[in-house]
Amino acid sequence: MNPKLWNKTAPLGRIEDYNKVLPVLEVYRCIQSEGSRFGRPTIAVRTTGCTHRCFFGEGGWCDSWYTSIHPEKGGFTFNDIVKIYDENPHVKEMMLTGGSPTMHPALVNELTHFANERDILITIETEGSHYLETDYPIGLISLSPKFSNSVPVVGAMTPNGSITDEKMVQTHNRLRLNTEAILATMAYHTDYHYKPVWDGTDEGLAEIEDYRQKLNIPKDKTFVMPAGDTRETLIEMYPLVFEMCAEHGYNMTGRDHIIAYDTKRQV
Numbered sequence: 001m002n003p004k005l006w007n008k009t010a011p012l013g014r015i016e017d018y019n020k021v022l023p024v025l026e027v028y029r030c031i032q033s034e035g036s037r038f039g040r041p042t043i044a045v046r047t048t049g050c051t052h053r054c055f056f057g058e059g060g061w062c063d064s065w066y067t068s069i070h071p072e073k074g075g076f077t078f079n080d081i082v083k084i085y086d087e088n089p090h091v092k093e094m095m096l097t098g099g100s101p102t103m104h105p106a107l108v109n110e111l112t113h114f115a116n117e118r119d120i121l122i123t124i125e126t127e128g129s130h131y132l133e134t135d136y137p138i139g140l141i142s143l144s145p146k147f148s149n150s151v152p153v154v155g156a157m158t159p160n161g162s163i164t165d166e167k168m169v170q171t172h173n174r175l176r177l178n179t180e181a182i183l184a185t186m187a188y189h190t191d192y193h194y195k196p197v198w199d200g201t202d203e204g205l206a207e208i209e210d211y212r213q214k215l216n217i218p219k220d221k222t223f224v225m226p227a228g229d230t231r232e233t234l235i236e237m238y239p240l241v242f243e244m245c246a247e248h249g250y251n252m253t254g255r256d257h258i259i260a261y262d263t264k265r266q267v
């Protein structure tokens, strides 16, 4: 089996040098504003690099495009992560996000050791491209599989003004909907929720529901999130998602950090 698809038997490794610069782009304190841990103070650890290139049409590009479409270089060490927890002993959560954090197995594994020592609950945001059997299971898998509404359109302009080509589409689709890895991830780690992005279309809703049924995910573990990377686009989407979730029995999750701060980073 391709080890890029399936890391079950590969040792994940550890971070030996806590002063080494890691593929970590941001480390900051904030409030979790998506999904089942909504409202809790947390420390965001944002890795850089992603297996995908999401483009949601009118919903825009991936809101963290600087980690995915045009990835910036990391600048933080593991000691920086230790330090922010030392400075914020009241924070007992971590939002491990990206990009695609599972591209960095040794880092994720080291964070599970750190979280276990400090009694911190890690929420990892993942599109499900890789399964990682970490030494300690992760507290919450926040699973956002990427459906057909995320596929870039050839000819679209990217956030830095490049033009999307077929190669970018292929990169995006290579590990998209890696169901085998997703099922293993859900089974191994402590808990999960399913957090699909909805673009307001019937086709998009059908894909969300079909995949939920395929994976046997209960509706009360499903948090549907509106597509949108700006305050303006989200405000337009919110009423649609409210009404759809009320009708179908899913949970609705907003993206309140974007409502509060629009496109500002590290919030």
Ligand code: SF4
Pocket: 050, 051, 052, 053, 054, 062, 063, 064, 065, 067, 068, 069, 098, 099, 100, 127, 146
């Ligand atoms: S998987 Fe997530 S981080 Fe990667 S491009 Fe898509 S939305 Fe962005």
